[in-house]
Amino acid sequence: MCSVIDDRTLRARLRDAAIEIVAARGVDALTARTVAQATGVSAGSVINHFGSMAGLRQACDEYVAAEIRREKHKAMAAGTDLDVIGALREVQVAPLVGYLAAVLSEDSPAVARLVDELVDDAVGYMEQGVAAGLLEPAADERARAVVLMAWNLGALVMNRHIHRLLGVDLTAATGTELAPYVAPVMELYSKGLFTEAFRQRSATAFEHAATPDARRGREGS
Amino acid sequence: MCSVIDDRTLRARLRDAAIEIVAARGVDALTARTVAQATGVSAGSVINHFGSMAGLRQACDEYVAAEIRREKHKAMAAGTDLDVIGALREVQVAPLVGYLAAVLSEDSPAVARLVDELVDDAVGYMEQGVAAGLLEPAADERARAVVLMAWNLGALVMNRHIHRLLGVDLTAATGTELAPYVAPVMELYSKGLFTEAFRQRSATAFEHAATPDARRGREGS
């Protein structure tokens, strides 16, 4: 880590231990005593440094968000990269990604801010991609960016299932190891899912969809 | 509180109350006492009926999985539907979807089995779609089905962020209310994301991706 003043402090070691615990064992495993034991100090110390466990959580959220921001902008400077998460996985920041995957389904202000910024940035360089003729234009660029971000980050949260079904650990694998997941993704990004025939057929069906009770199943209640 | 007259057994009422609590307030809010209070009984009763809180959790998992299976097959019988979650949202099973969104990021055997089955079924009728010329063929049909399932269910887990960014609650909205989310999804499914120009360019760039990039040391450990 190039930046900053005093990393190495007990505070930093506690924070890093907390991130690793969350990444490895989930948020429920993060207690004052587990992080204290992992760092080799007493439970009181973690409260001394962060005021409370909520303070620790917030410090971790903000640190992970800042670190991911940093790595992402570095990757953006090197070259356009549409897959933010893919860029993150290439540096060995596995605990950061694992932590993010764990807290993405809870509501943390710092994480929400990070997601908002990721979407904002994605809108920016996807518009560049559209202008360069590399990406299809969208009716609502921002909405598309939100959906893509939800899919990519959502896949991170679904890591357990993807690992079971595809044999790939999104938080640990790098490069070609990711192929079983990345290959279908690229295929979908390239060709889409629907054929022209489907589009024509659904175009006629859309008028029925406008009327709210064009449901095919019978309503239960 | 409504009185004695309720056709459901106490066991069923406890299970439904637990599902609603998880859907509304998250898994952390599910305690023996909260579900007991919501049902108007004592905490001991819930343990009496389910053996333990883990038993309650498992009963809820299996019930929700079975119910979603049932609704999905009903929708499948009526007509081909690619968007499983979309089909589920159309019947008023909001607590079921909310519960699913909450437990999808944990590891429950029953939920894992459900996800596996959803993927299996998706593979089946996506192959039909390909044969009918409605869907693009995939190099690995199963892998594509897994990715699509991860995206759709992952979006459910990311509901909080989608609601914040798009103003849509995926677990509650129905029909045209979902447009801000469904519209970009349909666009991506139709046109994809990459243009032909992008595909040609990235074909040449693939060789560079094979060589691992500069590895960065990580200090402070």
Added chain:
DNA sequence: CGGTCATCTGAACACCCGTTTAGACTGGTG
């Protein structure tokens, strides 16, 4: 009527949690 059985209750119990606090230890300063 009394007996039986299952159900449900309310009060315990042991455990783990975050947090507090008194005291021990450290190193620097006169």
Added chain:
DNA sequence: CACCAGTCTAAACGGGTGTTCAGATGACCG
């Protein structure tokens, strides 16, 4: 040496948790 300020520890405290258990309740039945 004494003094001081800061840091860390160990042991508590209060609260919430899952779970247990003796007894109240009530329905069913001979």
